[in-house]
Amino acid sequence: MQTRFHKRVEFAALLLTLIAGGFWHPALAADSSPGVTLNVSKANPRQVEPLTESAILRDYKFAWGSLGAALQSNSLAPLNGPFVGEAASHLAAEVKTQQQNDLTLRYANQRHKLEAVFYSPEGDIAELHDTAEYDFEILAGGKSIHSEHAVVHYIVLMTPGADRWVIRHLQAVPQF
Amino acid sequence: MSSSTSTAWKGHKLILALALGLLGSFALAQDVTLQVPAGLIAGNAATIGTNGSGSATFYLVGPAASIKREVELGREISLAAKDLQAAGRYVAVVCSSNCTSQVFFVAPGKPVDLSFIVHPSRAPVAENEAISGVALTFDEFRNLVVTPSTVQFQWSTKGSNPMSRSSQTREGIAWFRTSSGKTAGPLQISAAIGNDVSTRRVVQQVASIPCNLRIKGQRTAKGILVETEPIRDCSGNPVPDGTVVTFTARDGAKMSTVDAPVKQDVARATILAKGPVTISAASGVAMGNELRLSGKE
Numbered sequence: 001m002q003t004r005f006h007k008r009v010e011f012a013a014l015l016l017t018l019i020a021g022g023f024w025h026p027a028l029a030a031d032s033s034p035g036v037t038l039n040v041s042k043a044n045p046r047q048v049e050p051l052t053e054s055a056i057l058r059d060y061k062f063a064w065g066s067l068g069a070a071l072q073s074n075s076l077a078p079l080n081g082p083f084v085g086e087a088a089s090h091l092a093a094e095v096k097t098q099q100q101n102d103l104t105l106r107y108a109n110q111r112h113k114l115e116a117v118f119y120s121p122e123g124d125i126a127e128l129h130d131t132a133e134y135d136f137e138i139l140a141g142g143k144s145i146h147s148e149h150a151v152v153h154y155i156v157l158m159t160p161g162a163d164r165w166v167i168r169h170l171q172a173v174p175q176f
Numbered sequence: 177m178s179s180s181t182s183t184a185w186k187g188h189k190l191i192l193a194l195a196l197g198l199l200g201s202f203a204l205a206q207d208v209t210l211q212v213p214a215g216l217i218a219g220n221a222a223t224i225g226t227n228g229s230g231s232a233t234f235y236l237v238g239p240a241a242s243i244k245r246e247v248e249l250g251r252e253i254s255l256a257a258k259d260l261q262a263a264g265r266y267v268a269v270v271c272s273s274n275c276t277s278q279v280f281f282v283a284p285g286k287p288v289d290l291s292f293i294v295h296p297s298r299a300p301v302a303e304n305e306a307i308s309g310v311a312l313t314f315d316e317f318r319n320l321v322v323t324p325s326t327v328q329f330q331w332s333t334k335g336s337n338p339m340s341r342s343s344q345t346r347e348g349i350a351w352f353r354t355s356s357g358k359t360a361g362p363l364q365i366s367a368a369i370g371n372d373v374s375t376r377r378v379v380q381q382v383a384s385i386p387c388n389l390r391i392k393g394q395r396t397a398k399g400i401l402v403e404t405e406p407i408r409d410c411s412g413n414p415v416p417d418g419t420v421v422t423f424t425a426r427d428g429a430k431m432s433t434v435d436a437p438v439k440q441d442v443a444r445a446t447i448l449a450k451g452p453v454t455i456s457a458a459s460g461v462a463m464g465n466e467l468r469l470s471g472k473e
Contacts, residue, residue, distance in 0.1 A: 045351065086318050090240035090262055101244035103235065118349050121308035122295040127349055138237055138269060138277075140244070145235060146269045146277040155322060155347055157312075171320055172239065172265035174281045 034064040034110035038128075043116035046123060052165075056116070056126060056158060059165040064110055064132075067091065071105040074098050084161070085168040106137040114156075126165070129176050130154040208232070208249060208270055212280040218263045218317050219285055223252040224278075232272040238282075239264035263319035284319035290327070292367045294377040299356045299363075300384040302411050307331075307379055308353040311367040313345050320348040331365040333357050333381070356381050360413040383413035389421070389464030391457045399448040400425070400469060402455055406441035414441045421459040427451050 038057045040048035048056070063082035070078040070091060079091050098104060111133045118127035131153055138146040153176055157169035211225030226232075228249035236243040236255065240262035247253050249272060260266075263284040269277040294309040309329060313321040327350040332338035336357070343350040350367075357363060360383050368374035387410035393402035402423055407415045421443035423434045428451065436445040447455060451471045457464035 045353070093240045094238075094242065097242045101235070101242050103237065103242050103244070105237065117347065118351075120293075120310045120351065121353055124293065124295070125310055125312075125349075127347060138235065138267060140233075140235060140271070145271055145275040146237075146267055148277075148279075152265060155320060157320065169320055170239075171263055171284075171322075172281070173283075173322060 034061050034068070034112060036061040036064070036112040036114055038114040038116065040116040040119075043119040043126070046119045046121055048116055048119050048126070049123075052123070056128075056165050057114070060112070060114060060128075060130075060156075060158070060167070062164075063167050064107075064112065068107040068110070070095055071098065071107070074104060081164070082166060083168075083170075084159075084166045087167045087170045090170075102141050104139045104142075106135070106139065108135040108137070110134040124159060126158045128156040128158065130156055131176075208272060208274070208276045210268055210270060210276055210278040212268055212278040214280070216260060216280065216282045217285050218282050218315060218319050219257050219261050221257045222255045222260060224255065224268055225252055226250060226270060228272070230272060232270045235269040235271070236266060237269070238262060238266040261317040263315075263317075284321045284323075285315035285317070287313035287321040287325050287369050288316045288373055289314040289318070290367055290369065290373055290375045292375045292377055294365055294379060296379065298380045298382050301356050301360055301381050301409065301413055302358050302384060304355045305353045306356040307363070307365070308351065309365060309367065309377070310349060310351045311343075311345075311375075313348050313350075313369065321345070322347045325350075325369050328368045329365070330368070331363055333359055333361055333363050358411040358413075383415045384409040384411065385460040386415050386419065386421075386462040389457050389459060389462050391423070391455065391464045391467055393447075393455060393467050393469060395469065396446070399446045400453065400455065401444065401446050402457070402467065403444040404438075404442055404457060404464070407438055407443065407459065408441075415459075419443075419459060421457050423447065424456050424458070425449055426454045 036057055038053060040053050066078035066082045074095050076092055076095055079088055083091055113131040115129045116126055117129055133151050136148050136150045137144055153173050155171045155173055156167060158165045159168050208226060208228045213222040216222055226249050230249050232247055232249050234245045234247040234253055243259060260282050263282050266280050266282060267277055269275055291312040292309060299306045311327045313325050315321050325345045327343050327345060328340060329352045330338050330340040341352055343352060360381050363379040363381050364376060365379060366374055366376045386407045390405040391402055393400050404421060409415060415438055417439055419438040420435050423445045425432050425447045427449045434445040434447060436443040453469050455467040
């Protein structure tokens with residue numbers, strides 16, 4: 001025969017299970033800060049200076065954090081700064097059409113393996129390969145309609161701005 | 177039938193119903209498949225094949241836009257050329273009772289545009305690898321064309337034969353580096369793909385630092401007027417106006433200096449000295465001859 005104490009323990013366990021089950025979402029458990037590693041050993045014709053390397057790493061990480069925030073919240077504000085040119089206009093158009101269609105995108109658990117493949121003689125353009133890995137989810141009206149663990153290859157053009165390196169071009173390709 | 181057997185039977189029926197429901201929904205989910213296009217080029221219309229029947233909602237999430245549309249299953253979904261202008265990764269999703277998705281890629285089109293960045297805008301003559309240029313190839317929708325193309329770089333100055341170099345793009349980028357010529361003046365640099373796509377930049381080649389300095393001087397009522405002979409760089413180009421020449425006069429233990437800018441190839445200065453004086457001139461790393469003048473007559 002169950003005692004009153006046992007019943008209370010069972011009830012508490014059930015309550016905890018329900019709370020955990022009801023409120024848990026992969027995005028809540030996700031690491032929100034993108035992980036980025038950068039290899040500059042193959043950059044040519046100019047070697048990437050250590051300060052430039054750390055600036056690119058910092059600004060690329062920030063840019064992907066901003067991209068994720070913009071496409072999840074359908075807000076243009078996070079895109080101001082880290083993106084310019086085609087990258088900025090593409091992402092802005094993406095946000096606007098998502099707003100129209102009540103769509104949001106989630107990029108969780110981002111890991112980026114970045115490799116510099118070109119650094120111009122004057123140090124004003126860098127081309128990078130990014131092998132990005134993340135949990136990607138599309139939500140329509142708040143309901144998940146697509147989710148995958150994606151491995152995506154990006155060709156990235158970055159240029160130095162006034163106070164940071166900015167992404168000018170971000171283009172996914174099937175392979176490098 | 178006892179009450180316990182009846183309860184167990186009800187439980188089995190419930191499990192069976194749930195299993196059938198799950199199987200049914202699984203079967204429905206398996207019903208819809210998408211045939212996404214392969215080898216798509218940016219700016220071209222395409223269709224996505226579907227099977228099944230009934231209405232569904234179609235979503236397309238691409239690099240520069242998303243689409244939502246009601247579609248009929250079993251019919252092809254048409255994508256307009258403007259929906260596929262951005263190269264990159266697209267996710268097509270169809271939702272009826274369940275959602276089915278497929279990923280496909282759109283590749284850039286032919287290169288029709290070049291971004292051409294040349295440094296510096298002014299370069300001293302006869303300097304090794306002083307000028308460099310980077311060309312990036314884009315299609316008509318400003319997608320980076322990553323397939324190799326041949327870029328022809330050409331540079332020429334007035335009255336000289338043009339020089340050219342071909343370079344294959346590597347993931348959309350071709351570049352060159354060259355030394356500046358020996359004659360001051362505009363250097364025309366162009367980058368071209370075939371005969372249709374071309375862009376031009378100009379680098380102003382300017383005289384380098386002075387090579388030799390020769391000075392002469394004479395006493396006047398106001399002092400000693402010293403001036404240089406026309407100043408040229410080592411390639412014989414007159415140095416630009418404003419180049420500073422420093423004249424130094426030594427009068428025993430006293431030393432005085434005067435900075436004078438070059439004006440029409442020559443720098444001039446008046447030095448106030450009455451006794452015997454030795455005057456020299458320097459500009460950059462070039463030193464001039466020494467001029468010795470005796471005391472005031």
